[in-house]
Amino acid sequence: MEKYPYAVIDPTAKIGENVKIGPFVTIDANVEIGDGTVIDSNASIRSGARIGKNCHIHSGAVVSDIPQDLKFQGEDSLAIIGDGTIIREFVTIHRGTASKGKTVIGDHCLIMAYCHVAHDCVLGNHVIMSNTVQLAGEVEVGDYAVLGGGALVHQFTHIGCHVMLQGGSLVNKDIPPYVMAGRYPISYEGVNSIGLHRRGFSEEQINRIQSVYRILYLSQLSRKDAIAKIIEDVPACPERDEIVNFVNASPRGIIRLSI
Numbered sequence: 001m002e003k004y005p006y007a008v009i010d011p012t013a014k015i016g017e018n019v020k021i022g023p024f025v026t027i028d029a030n031v032e033i034g035d036g037t038v039i040d041s042n043a044s045i046r047s048g049a050r051i052g053k054n055c056h057i058h059s060g061a062v063v064s065d066i067p068q069d070l071k072f073q074g075e076d077s078l079a080i081i082g083d084g085t086i087i088r089e090f091v092t093i094h095r096g097t098a099s100k101g102k103t104v105i106g107d108h109c110l111i112m113a114y115c116h117v118a119h120d121c122v123l124g125n126h127v128i129m130s131n132t133v134q135l136a137g138e139v140e141v142g143d144y145a146v147l148g149g150g151a152l153v154h155q156f157t158h159i160g161c162h163v164m165l166q167g168g169s170l171v172n173k174d175i176p177p178y179v180m181a182g183r184y185p186i187s188y189e190g191v192n193s194i195g196l197h198r199r200g201f202s203e204e205q206i207n208r209i210q211s212v213y214r215i216l217y218l219s220q221l222s223r224k225d226a227i228a229k230i231i232e233d234v235p236a237c238p239e240r241d242e243i244v245n246f247v248n249a250s251p252r253g254i255i256r257l258s259i
Contacts, residue, residue, distance in 0.1 A: 008027070023041045032050050046064040046066075049063045050081065052081055058089045059089050076101075078102040082106045103121050106126070107125045130151075161178070163176075169186055215234070
């Protein structure tokens with residue numbers, strides 16, 4: 001471990017090999033930090049943090065502070081950060097409550113400056129949150145989702161994998177996988193074809209996804225009947241099933257077609 005003399009580190013914290021800790025960093029008890037992670041000046045790593053390998057936590061970030069939830073009674077909980085994740089300046093990530101017991105951010109995510117990840121959120125792998133995105137409690141975000149700067153996401157909302165969310169959006173409905181979403185009120189803006197191409201999806205896969213959303217949004221069928229038609233007309237495949245399962249499980253209802 002390499003640290004500046006002005007860092008304050010609880011002696012019981014578990015710190016891996018080749019970790020670099022900058023000046024005025026605070027690391028509490030009940031913290032685990034993986035090999036090769038870098039923590040820059042003035043960052044605070046609070047009790048319950050579980051930080052993976054080769055992460056980079058920038059100046060002023062706060063990881064695993066207590067939730068901003070009046071129901072929180074000091075129960076033991078965690079904030080888990082996956083391997084290779086970058087947390088930029090002044091990001092705040094709060095640990096879980098009795099509801100789920102942990103806040104989770106996956107591997108190789110990029111959380112840009114001034115973002116907030118509230119208690120019990122679950123983010124997948126390779127998620128990008130642009131500057132000042134704010135996630136309320138118990139939000140779920142799928143793999144490879146990109147959230148544009150300044151987006152505000154309501155508590156309990158689900159955002160599917162490979163979603164591209166417009167900056168400044170106010171999200172109060174679930175956003176199904178593979179789509180672009182934006183405008184006000186938050187609306188479906190089409191399939192995220194460019195993002196899917198970049199992630200290596202084939203034309204056949206993208207065409208199947210587009211077929212699903214044509215039925216879901218353009219058939220004028222009820223949600224229940226649209227799902228039945230999707231299952232009948234679109235051959236079974238992981239992409240179809242991901243969308244169908246997401247829509248069927250949506251606790252808040254999904255976004256509508258833009259007008």
